[in-house]
Amino acid sequence: MALPIVTTATDIANLALSELGARQLTDIETDTTEEAKACRQHFTRVRDGLLREHQWNFALTRAELSATTDPPTEWGTAWTLPANCVRFIRIVTEDPVNPVRDFALEGRLLLVNGVDKVTEKINIVYISNAVAISAWDSLFIDAMVFALAAKIANRVAQNPAMATDMVSKFKSLALPAATNADAREVASGENSGVHWLVSQSQLVNARRATR
Secondary structure, eight states, X not given: OOOOOXXXXXXXXXXXXXXXXXXXXXXXXXXXXXXXXXXXXXXXXXXXXXXXXXXXXXXXXXXXXXXXXXXXXXXXXXXXXXXXXXXXXEEEOSOTTSOOOOEEEETTEEEESSOOTTTOOOEEEEEXXXXXXXXXXXXXXXXXXXXXXXXXXXXXXXXXXXXXXXXXXXXXXXXXXXXXXXXXXXXXXXXXXXXXXXXXXXXXXXXXXXX
16 A cells, blocks of 8 residues: 655644544644644654754755854854754865864854855755655654654643653654665765774874875
């Protein structure tokens, strides 16, 4: 049997409610049931928290930032992060041998030294919470369903044991399956062994080069 097509927040909410044996929604935004109120209360927070858990390929986004006029005194430049940025990943540079390393996050600002805001631009890669649900990875959806079900279980089902079960399924099954599959689809090293990580160390490679 084909899996249900998931394209909206209502679809996600109904999958979570199904795990709890609760009644379904017509529209998460307009329904007035306790189930709908619980899903509305937790949906955005659960989604953004889950997006921050991992460097999800489907949610990676690029943007050119705008410089602010008044950076903190110890920093050369300050750049405003996009409103849909829930996790900063990296600064994109034209010279991969000399990436920008002197930076920090402060609130919604990316603080950088060594970049001239007049003659240079800052481009970043980040995790966005504005990706359409229809573009979400199927295993991420599974993790989202169990995470949302865990949050709403007490209010909807009034069953602490069921809430505990949803948390267990999320942490031990859904989240590891999603992150492991996602990490294997990119050469990021997130799912690689210790030997690979050591081989990528700049210190190790520098010592090898001097021999």
